[in-house]
Amino acid sequence: MAEMTGQCLCGAMTYELAAAPQRVTICYCRFCQRATGSTQAVLPVLPLADLSVSGEERVHRHVSKGSGKEVHIHFCAACGTNVYVSYERWPGMVGLFAGTLDGPVSLDPATTKQIFVSSARPGTVIAAGIPAFWEHAATLDGAAEEPFVLEVATVVEGLRRG
Numbered sequence: 001m002a003e004m005t006g007q008c009l010c011g012a013m014t015y016e017l018a019a020a021p022q023r024v025t026i027c028y029c030r031f032c033q034r035a036t037g038s039t040q041a042v043l044p045v046l047p048l049a050d051l052s053v054s055g056e057e058r059v060h061r062h063v064s065k066g067s068g069k070e071v072h073i074h075f076c077a078a079c080g081t082n083v084y085v086s087y088e089r090w091p092g093m094v095g096l097f098a099g100t101l102d103g104p105v106s107l108d109p110a111t112t113k114q115i116f117v118s119s120a121r122p123g124t125v126i127a128a129g130i131p132a133f134w135e136h137a138a139t140l141d142g143a144a145e146e147p148f149v150l151e152v153a154t155v156v157e158g159l160r161r162g
């Protein structure tokens with residue numbers, strides 16, 4: 001039985017997850033702003049093997065300015081809702097656009113991170129208690145970056161790097 005389900009706005013594209021996502025990435029980068037039409041993307045991350053999609057999807061291929069690698073947005077052929085992303089950089093993994101899930105997403109601080117805080121728009125609120133990174137959580141060669149954790153939710157104007 002499916003662990004979790006979701007769908008696009010019109011319902012032509014649906015999906016089931018074989019297991020609940022282990023991690024969630026909240027991303028404030030310009031790519032995610034444009035892909036969502038909002039201030040940030042909330043992306044539960046899971047193995048592609050755990051995602052089973054029904055209905056016709058289309059794919060937009062975007063080359064990341066940072067890494068030069070392709071990011072693929074999978075969207076409903078009928079209504080255009082962006083449903084999930086896959087990554088040349090992390091083959092076999094996908095990120096769901098969380099708003100397409102039928103049920104709620106758990107933002108457990110132990111398994112959730114915030115990235116690209118440096119790209120957040122003025123007025124965006126960065127969540128408290130969830131590890132945050134100015135850009136990626138790791139360098140291009142895979143070395144881990146050090147996160148910071150806000151004690152109170154903070155509007156971007158109030159943040160200073162370093």
Ligand SMILES: [Zn+2]
Binds near residue numbers: 008078
């Ligand atoms: Zn649709």
Ligand SMILES: [Zn+2]
Binds near residue numbers: 027028029030031033
């Ligand atoms: Zn992003």
